[in-house]
Amino acid sequence: MSEQLNKLIRQTTELPSMPEVAFEVMRVADMADSSAITVAATLSRDPSLSVRILRLANSAFYGMTREVTSISDAVVVLGMRTVKSLSLVAASFPWLHKALDGKGISPVLLWNHSLTTAYLVRAMATRKQMPDAELPFCIGLLHDIGTVVFAVWKENAFDSLVRRAEAEERPLDEIERAVYGFDHAEVGAELCDVWNLPRVYGSAIRYHHQPSLPETSDPIADLIHVADFMVRERGINEGAFGQIYQLDQEAFERVGLTMDELNEMLDMAISQGADLQSIERKAA
Numbered sequence: 569m570s571e572q573l574n575k576l577i578r579q580t581t582e583l584p585s586m587p588e589v590a591f592e593v594m595r596v597a598d599m600a601d602s603s604a605i606t607v608a609a610t611l612s613r614d615p616s617l618s619v620r621i622l623r624l625a626n627s628a629f630y631g632m633t634r635e636v637t638s639i640s641d642a643v644v645v646l647g648m649r650t651v652k653s654l655s656l657v658a659a660s661f662p663w664l665h666k667a668l669d670g671k672g673i674s675p676v677l678l679w680n681h682s683l684t685t686a687y688l689v690r691a692m693a694t695r696k697q698m699p700d701a702e703l704p705f706c707i708g709l710l711h712d713i714g715t716v717v718f719a720v721w722k723e724n725a726f727d728s729l730v731r732r733a734e735a736e737e738r739p740l741d742e743i744e745r746a747v748y749g750f751d752h753a754e755v756g757a758e759l760c761d762v763w764n765l766p767r768v769y770g771s772a773i774r775y776h777h778q779p780s781l782p783e784t785s786d787p788i789a790d791l792i793h794v795a796d797f798m799v800r801e802r803g804i805n806e807g808a809f810g811q812i813y814q815l816d817q818e819a820f821e822r823v824g825l826t827m828d829e830l831n832e833m834l835d836m837a838i839s840q841g842a843d844l845q846s847i848e849r850k851a852a
């Protein structure tokens with residue numbers, strides 16, 4: 569299956585490309601011996617990505633008291649982990665905002681859904697005192713990236729999947745598996761492998777709809793599953809459709825946060841997502 573998916577991903581020529589530099593920044597920022605200078609030098613190789621990072625860094629969201637004028641400044645002021653997430657945000661925008669109207673998903677909705685989920689996942693990881701909340705943020709941002717591949721590659725067939733999910737009141741991922749033998753979560757995981765992202769990306773994305781399926785559950789997949797559910801409950805869907813979303817109770821219990829806590833974090837995530845969304849759209 570993996571080989572078949574891999575082939576399909578590579579053969580789908582209409583897919584946007586991910587800037588190599590963004591991946592390089594993510595790798596470099598994770599290396600123990602890298603400094604702000606190395607990260608800045610890597611980022612500077614892609615001027616358009618650098619400009620977007622600077623715009624994000626100077627947005628009201630980060631509340632800087634002075635203007636961040638250079639990439640090395642941004643790395644020092646914001647920290648390597650934040651710059652790493654910002655480069656992924658800037659890099660994935662063309663993907664998650666791809667015009668797919670008429671193919672079942674709406675770019676504006678998918679981008680909003682992905683960003684809001686990412687912020688909620690980060691808030692949950694911080695509350696749970698996980699060592700690196702930026703990692704779940706990045707994975708949360710990409711959790712539905714497989715949907716884009718599905719929509720491009722299956723073109724009009726994707727609409728009929730969506731309609732069938734609605735008519736039968738079944739989750740979309742279940743219909744995808746019934747029709748194709750795999751779902752967008754698996755496609756997304758495969759894509760992360762094609763991009764050589766750390767393994768944890770693919771493994772968490774693969775199970776975001778079925779977090780209790782693997783023998784050993786993955787705490788990041790659990791967080792994403794619960795965040796995805798909460799965000800959709802507020803009507804922030806991946807597209808203009810409302811299939812049901814089955815919350816995995818065991819995953820919910822493993823996460824161990826109350827509905828009140830989650831709703832409070834979600835309010836914050838919605839406003840953070842809206843801020844960043846408008847900055848990115850202006851920059852695009």
Ligand SMILES: [Fe+2]
Pocket residue numbers: 711712752753776777
């Ligand atoms: Fe999903």
Ligand SMILES: [Fe+2]
Pocket residue numbers: 681685711712796806
């Ligand atoms: Fe989702």
